[in-house]
Amino acid sequence: MAGSGEGASLAARILAFGPVFRKTLKQIGATRLVVTAIFLILGLAFARYSWNVILAKDAERALFDVRLLLASPHVETDPRIAMVTFTEDTLRLTGRRSPLDRSMLAKGLLALDRMKPKAIGIDILIDQPTPEDQILIDAFRTMKTPTYLGFASHATNTTFMTLDQENFLRDFLRQTKPGNVHPTSIRLLADEDGVMRSWPNQPPELPPLMANSLTGGYHQFRSYQGSIRYRLPKFEDRPVFDKFPIEIIANPDLIEAFRPQIEGRYIMIGGDIPDVDQFITPASRIRKGETTIGLEIHATLLAQMLDQVMPRKIPGWGLWLIALSVITLGALTAVSNMKIWKLGLLLLVQAGAIAAVPFIWQFHGIDTQGLPVFGWLIGWVFAYSAVGTAARGIGSEQRNFAQSALGKYLPGDIAKDIMKNPERLQLHGEKREIYALFSDLEGFTKLSHQIEPEMVAFLLNKYLDVLSETVLEHGGTIDKFVGDAIVAFWGAPISRPDDCERAVRCAVAMYEAGEQFRREAPEGVPPIGVTRVGVHFGEAIVGNFGGEGRIQYTALGDSMNTASRLEGANKYLKTKTLVSDTVVERSTLSCFRPVGRIAVSGRSTPMEVFEPVFDFSEARVQQFTDIFRRYDAGDEGALAEFEKMAAENPDDKALANLIERLREVGPGGYSALDK
Structure with a gap:
């Protein structure tokens, strides 16, 4: 049963993914989808076959040469192998350049045979007659050491070997019988760029390669075409292989002196002549100007x-x-939602991994020739660019829509900041200190029964549009609309140092916007009431609340309720805007006049409330406050000063109301409002 439940759950998740996938495809669009797919396919092909692409293969070869050079072991002189060479000095001594003096070769072979090497390989083609041929044939017939003479065929080397030359070589080999001489392939194949990187293929019509012939074993190398393992000298004055001029080896007086250098070793004979049989290796390609002889x-x-x-x-x-x-990896990186520094770090790590892994493999015995490292980089760029472009296209549309939607409830700078840093908008409730604002339009419910529904909708939408724009202009977050009432707050999702001033100024601006709305009401509409606003500072739980498919960013708690009570208290105190003492304590403004203490429903203790009066001078506000503080401290004579002030300002209904309430409650008292 459990298994069937899990299967059903998995099936449900798969089915649920379908609409999301279809929506994503629709957002991408057919054209963008095709272009993205083409680029991904091209990137994949490049990441696999860059060794076969013009220019790219040059980069791949260069990268491989660096890897091979760095991974090449540094060794002492190899005690198993020695080279005997014809040099420029040899040519001057013999007076012969091409073909090489075969009598010198014969003398060298006879001397070597007496030194008892393990085997001898000759990287010289005997492909045309010379007067010394019989001397060389006689020397070959007397050889006791297994000797392997270089062989090439016209079929496998049409450039340098004619059919007549091949026939001459075959006939020469027959004449060496019954000696211990055998043909061996001296085939070497460079890459297109002339660099020797790989073992040559060994066509079946050719004898074994010289290395195979000399050892008489290692049959697995007969078909091996992998990379050549080059070695570098551990010390500059000690080469990887000993090299001796043939004229010195051929000197019979020096046989015993050189015997320790020859006995038991594989000896390879060939030319070391500039511009003849010279090859470029990965090491010499990097170290410009150096070449390596074929021997x-x-x-x-x-x-x-x-x-x-x-x-x-x-x-x-x-x-x-x-x-x-x-x-x-490139595609996933393109759609990753990271900060720029994190993305930059990720790109560096990925680029470093792509570059470093082939080196690690090369150092650990894996042949990285043919590994499309440059192709990986280009393929990654193709995938990142293609998917990133598609994602940015979708993201741009989504961001425009989201920012437009957020802009209806949040100020522009906050909306943009949330779009850049969505983690700032918590997906759960969090306790925040906010400035809560509640506004209401007096008498609108009664008004709505006196006019046509269409006019009600027109007036309400216009009124809410004007006041919500006022909230956003002052950096507030619109919580909700409740009929003609607006609930807003400052301090979340992003707080500012001047949130208090913004909230107070917004409250006054909303009242003034409401007054202008009343004056501009269409003809025939009954009188519209005043806009009253309350502001309170306190803690609230702010976040996204709702079901899985429908959520609302809102604030919950006593702060919101208190702001609502303050808005309602305006009616009893004859004020238009009220703020609590918690707001005044945090404000840098000096425009608040005290209007007494009140007790409202939902709060156990009275609170002192204030009215923002931006049209009062600072001195006038201070005078008003001093009179109130003196009366509140027990100086009942201060009430007479308020009465004088009221007489001078007969339109100040809030002051008249304050005097009446002070008479009722006395110094230190408060008014209980049944709201």
């Missing part, structure tokens, strides 16, 4: 084979998975 490339292949180093390649499905992950 040393063969020695490097042999050392890699002896060490059985075959870096693993990431399979094709793995490359697809990585490419898809990179595209997904």
Whole structure:
């Protein structure tokens, strides 16, 4: 039963996702969706096949060369392999450049044979006749050391090997019988940019590669075409491979001196002549101007084979998975809602990971040649740009709508701030100190029964529009409309240092806006009542309240109720705007005159209330306050001063009302309002 319930819940969630998905597609739009999909597909293809794209493959090769160079081990001189070379000095000594002097080669082979090397490989093609051929043939026939003579075919090397040259080489090899001489492939293949990065393929019509021939084993390398493992010298004065000029090796007087350097080692013979058989390697490509002789490339292949180093390649499905992950990462990053510094940090981490992971793999024995690192970066940019553009298009429409909606209830600067920092608007209730405002239009309910419904709607909408605009102009948050009443507050969702002044000025401005509304009422409409406003400071629970699908941002608590009581108290005190003592205590304004103490429903203790009078001078407000304080302290003679003031200002109904109430309650008393 539990299992069926969980399944039903999962199915419900999947079904619920459908409308959201369809809504999102609708917001994206067909054109934008197609363009986004095209860019994602292009990004995915680039992230997988950038090694096959013009210009991009140059970047990929450069990145691989850096990885290979940095991961290349630094080693002492290899004790297993030595090279014997024809140099420029050899050519001057023999007076021959091409073909090389074969009598010198013969002398060198005979001397080497006496030093008992493990095997000898010759990276020289015997492809045309010379007068010294018989001398070399005789030397080959006497060799006891397994010797492998370089071989190439016209079919596999049409550029440098003609069919006549191949036939001559084959005939020469036959003449060396019954010696210990065998053909070996000296095939090396550079990439399109001329750099030697990979083991050459070994066509079946060719004999084994020189490295395979010399060792007589390691058959797994017969089909290996991975990257060459280059090594670097640990010390500048100690090369990876010993190298000896052939004219010194051929000197019979030096055989015993060189025996320790030759005995038991693989010996490779070839040319070390400038501009002949020179190759660019990843290391020499980075270190401009350096090249490596083909003989040393063969020695490097042999050392890699002896060490059985075959870096693993990431399979094709793995490359697809990585490419898809990179595209997904770029798309998810584009729709992530983060602050700019967090997004910047995330971008740096992702870029660093994309750049660093291939280096880590290279250092841990994974062949990263063919790894589309540059393609990952470009693919990520494609995905980020495509999805980000689509998301910004949707987001722009949503933000415009949301900001427009928020702007009906919040001041413009707060609405913009919430759009930038939505976390500022808590999705739950929180206790905040706010300035609560409640306004009401006197007699509107009675008025609505005297005029047509259409006129009622017109007047109410116009009145609420004027007063809500006044609230927003003063930075207030509109809580709700209750008929013709407006509930607003300051201090949430964002508080300002001058919220108190804003709330007080807004209360007075709302009364004045109501008076102008009365004066501009359409002809034939009965007289409209005054707008009364109450403001109180206190704690409230502010946040989003409601059901899962319908919520309202509002404030709850005694502060809102007290503001409502203050608005109602205006009717009894003959005032238009009332604020509580908690407001006056926090205000920097000096425009409040005390109008006594009142006890209202819902509060256990009386509170002192004040009327904002911006048309009073500061001295006049101070005089009024001093008289009230003296009477409140027991100086009943101060009441006469109020009476004199009232006589001088017969239109000040609030003052007349205050005098009447003071007579009733006496000094320190309060008026109980049944509201």
